[in-house]
Amino acid sequence: MTAERTVPFRAPYASDPATSRGRRVAEAESATRSCFQRDRDRIVHSGAFRKLEYKTQVFVYHEGDYYRTRLTHSLEVAQIARSISRTLGLNEDLAEAVALAHDLGHTPFGHAGETALNACMAPYGGFSHNDQTLRILTHLERRYADFDGLNLCWETLEGVVKHNGPLLPTAPGTELPATIRAYRDVWDLELHTQPGAEAQVAALADDIAYNNHDVDDGLRAGLFTVDEVAEIPLVRPFVEQVRARYPGLERSRLIHETVRRMIGAMVEDLVAETRRRLDAVRPGSAAEVRGADRAVVAFSPAMAEAQLPLRGFLKQRMYRHYKVNREMSKCKRVVADLFGLFLAEPECLPTPWQDQLAALGGRDDMAVRARLVADYIAGMTDRYALAEHTRLFDMDAKT
Structure with a gap:
């Protein structure tokens, strides 16, 4: 019996780790942690989570050290979610895991960066941070020998994807974001239902x-x-x-x-x-x-x-x-410049990303190339994106 099973109060409608729908790739259970505790820990130890320290909430990182970043925001959300879940008799660990993961897919420069990247990706299926979060959790984090992503439990992935409610096309002719649509075909997250x-x-x-x-x-x-x-x-x-x-x-x-x-x-x-x-x-x-x-x-x-x-x-x-608008205007141009250059000249991508593109056979496939470029840019921190822009567009900068 794990420590999770000794919790004295749990409502009948709470998510029970003992009845979890499990992981897409089967793994032995931990002797010391429930499956939801393990998910939370994998999120905290992920590379994408660490990068949130230098990703914009509202103010770009160089505006000052005391403003919220995506990391501090995510920690604050997790604290509030855990406190509410404890009061309601819900599973605190699952709520915390969802809260910690919910912003992993954000680009540098917050919503301004997302707006710019979505415009760049419009011919190739668009870009949304929620879709990118699932892409990170199931594909882009490459740390484990047996699988890509973090191999999280069904309940955690479902909660991250649907935390704002059932996820369905909002108008005739619209589609679900690309990663969510593709993932639905391999593991049904029941997008039409309420989240847990x-x-x-x-x-x-x-x-x-x-x-x-x-x-x-x-x-x-x-x-x-x-x-x-x-x-x-x-x-x-x-x-x-x-x-x-x-x-x-x-x-x-x-x-x-x-x-x-x-x-x-x-x-x-x-x-x-x-x-x-x-x-x-x-x-x-x-x-x-x-x-x-x-x-x-x-x-x-x-x-x-x-x-x-x-x-x-x-x-x-x-x-x-207007001060925020001015900063965000510059940030949008940084994202658009980077995307345009890498899409037109993929040989300017770092070697590991060029290797991924070659493995995908995507050098001549613009949709594949665009998605890989979007992955590269979305994974940047604010300061890395600014530095990369300087390296590529300032003739006096060292490359």
């Missing part, structure tokens, strides 16, 4: 983390003031609480005390609404959660509505701030 409860928790933990921590980073960057963000109904009572209790509190502490209260309120709302939904549905298993007609993990309608003005404020005052 742990993945649902991870998705909303992501919302909680980025809404609140983007407020923190935006304030610290001077993109808006405490008084300005306090005009938002969701934020106002917490600013007033802190100011009333701690008159004259220094600004950095005021920001932290406000943000942590907001996180607490959102977590408590999510737990209360989820319990209400669970009481209504009364699922007896993880399979019944997947078969429900809607998510069982959710914010209350009031909290979901209250977040909209905050998101609108952040979109206008932070994500579209």
Whole structure:
């Protein structure tokens, strides 16, 4: 019996490692860890996870050392997901694994990099970070002798791919992203169903983390003031609480005390609404959660509505701030320049990538070549992409 089986409280609708659907390539079980603990550990030790340290959340890495990166964001999501899962009696290890993996497919420079790479890849099936995450987990991580990827459990892969809900084409004529579509044909992740409860928790933990921590980073960057963000109904009572209790509190502490209260309120709302939904549905298993007609993990309608003005404020005052726009404009050009050069001149790729292209027989197949170039660029950190751009486009730079 592993340590996982000694957990004193587990809801009947939680994912049980003892009944996992297993791994695509069979492996002996660990004597000391459950299969979901093992998945979490493989994600943490992966190369793609380490690279998140120098991948943009909102601010490019050289803007400052104290802003969130994809790595710190993923750790914060995992902490929130684990805490919520413990309260609800879910499998904390699975929720943590999904949370830690959910952003692995992001390009350098965040959503700006993804937008640029998707435009470059439009003739070749497009690019999405969620699809790239699955590609990393099942193909691009090459560490193990017996398989490509990390050979994660069905529940972990399903949770990563579907953490935002059932994954189906959204309009007539649209298709699923290439990797997800191809993987569905070899191992069915039941894309039409709801994700497991742990993945649902991870998705909303992501919302909680980025809404609140983007407020923190935006304030610290001077993109808006405490008084300005306090005009938002969701934020106002917490600013007033802190100011009333701690008159004259220094600004950095005021920001932290406000943000942590907001996180607490959102977590408590999510737990209360989820319990209400669970009481209504009364699922007896993880399979019944997947078969429900809607998510069982959710914010209350009031909290979901209250977040909209905050998101609108952040979109206008932070994500579209002219200073951020200028940086992101430069970043998009970096990605487009790199893609165009490598697609036209694959002999400029590093030798290991040229070897992969030759093994795929893709030097004369533009779709194969484009996907490999996209893999190379998507795997770059911000600073590596900037350095690679300098090496290739600055005549005075050393190659």
